[in-house]
Amino acid sequence: MSRRRGVMSEQFKAEIAKDLGIYDTVQREGWGGIRAKDAGNMVKRAIQIAEQAAAKSTQQ
Secondary structure, eight states, X not given: OOOOOOSSOHHHHHHHHHHXXXXXXXXXXXXXXXXXXXHHXXXXXXXXXXXXXXXXXXHO
């Protein structure tokens, strides 16, 4: 089975995990230690950030 390359940088994932309060789990157990719900929330937050950035770039 091939592994997919991550789209988000490690730094960006860490920033989102800190915002969501799950970074301690990531430090202790790695990314595999977070719940599926938390991973989904990370994706949702990343999409929100991307949408905000896109909206700002279209306003300029």
